[in-house]
Amino acid sequence: MTQFNHVQTAHCESGVISNIFRHYGLHISEPMAFGIGAGIFFGHLPFVKVNGVPGSTYRIWPGAIFSRVCKRLGVKMQSHKFSSPGKAMQALDDIIEKGIPVGMQSSVYYLPYFPASYRFHFNAHNLVVFGKEGENYLVSDPIMDTVTQIDPESLVQARFAKGFPEPKGKMYYPLSVPKQVDFARPIKEGIQQACYYMLKIPMPHFGVKGIRFLAKRVKDYPAKHGDRRAALYLGNIIRMQEEIGTGGAGFRFMYAAFLQEAGTLLNKEELKSIGGDLTLVGDLWRNFAFAAGRVCKARSADNISYGELSDMLLHIADEEEKVFRRLSKVKF
Template identity: 75%
Template sequence: MSNSIFQHKQTAHCESGVISNLLGHQGLQISEPMAFGIGAGIFFGHLPFVKVNGVPGTTYRIWPGAIFQRVCKRLGVKMESEKFSTPEKGMLALDKAVAAGIPVGLQSSVYYLPYFPPSYRFHFNAHNLVVYGKQENQYLVSDPVMDTVTTIDPESLSQARFAKGFPAPKGKMYYPVHVPAKVSLEKPIQEGIAQACHFMLKVPLPMFGVKGIRFLAKRVANYATNPGDRKATLYLGNIIRMQEEIGTGGAGFRFLYAAFLQEASVVLKNDQLSKLAGELTQTGDLWRNFAFAAGRVCKSRSASDVSYKELSEMLMTCAASEEAFFRKLAQVKF
């Protein structure tokens, strides 16, 4: 274990940010985009049967924890990971690790983190942060989406770690126990790219990948039957919230993956990846335009200059753009 002072780096997304910061502390410098790409973090899913705060869930990234597992496996990092039956056991284990000078990754609910502005505090249970010390009964927190380190009181942290709902964090804590001194990134990059292409293009279920974007587009078109209906506004609002407010958001994940491809093009000496990075950035812009237009529809709550049909068409354009991109990426020769 490294005994050096923990270096906080602000990142775009919590899970890939925690990976970058924890591994960096152990001497393995890996950027956030590289962690996101090797972990094949880019994804899409619309889950009408999984309700988040009572409305269907939409995700623009792979499920929580998967990036971490994939990065560790591909880079040969061994992690200690635990969940707990009671808050008392969870906080005791955290205190023990922190007393030993080990920075610890935690899964938490955003709702109970008092350092977030009130407007950002809602019931989202898959937020990752690092606790790297304790001072005068306050835990020292490196939350990768914040620009600087902060503190949290034991009661709030315990509530955040043991929040009810889906997914229940159950006090999950994790930290590296073996980090190789040197790693080769070529094979992990190639495996990460192949896996991302598979998940975006070949998952047979209609709710996932490029098919999932089209699936959502059709559902949004159906919202038009009652455009002033509170349920339509609520559902549309949640799509935007999942895209723009939780962690990095949909467009942000596209920009993050584009940054990964830029880095990968240098490591693999492959100009094609750099060109594709530019194309994905344009797709990110399409998602941003959709969120902006959808936000206007939500705010007006009545007739708007943008219709649900037009929003559906914008999503179909996003789907076509992503399909073209991933088909080209899947054909890159290494």
């Protein structure tokens, strides 16, 4: 059986990166992987429905972090998608038989080791399969505290779940991983890319403009959609923030940790200072989620209105803009 050092992390994609790279001797923390991959982001897409309600995202699209980190660190990866479960499972068996851990995209809904309350239709979850015990597969799922197992039928369902985005049996594994890398250039490129995505995308749905776009829509939810649907829409914003991956606040805290680590590595105190400011923004996101949750459950003793929630989001947008404008001016 392949020995695989499982470490629990906050987010699946950056956690898989950290765990797989460590297996090959390249030690990179989860926040460093997230930062080099420019994972921090925001988007509100009313035309993309998640379970029938508008979707929000607090991180870059699935797969982007992994591909960016590999490119910037010189890691060569092999990736496959499949037309049939039979071919996908045979390919997986062939690779893990060679002692190679395999990353894969899956649906959370079909992972039986998740508690029932966490199993919903989200098809962009990443995990590592690294061996078998009998018929069952050994799984290093970054958000679990220990190694677990999954039966072949459930793994097929998770790998070939329908809905957006379809995993189509996607699996990936390294062909070559350098033992040592110079992190300076990858850090710089990751920061510059994150600043561009947060500040300069011309469309109103993304970056700090996207947070303001959402704020305006939240304010109009009751009048436009009625109280019941307004609560449903608001509830999905919270769910995307707090339950899928690490959520809005969690990603801000992780990127702040990246800036702290990068500041130490590159001897740049300004990066550490900006990381401290972003941690405070993470607190604002958490405060918003708490207030919005009380509104959804009609438990707001202070009678917080949708207008006040909108104002909280506008304040968050202002603070995030300050952080990323300051970060964009750091000299490397």
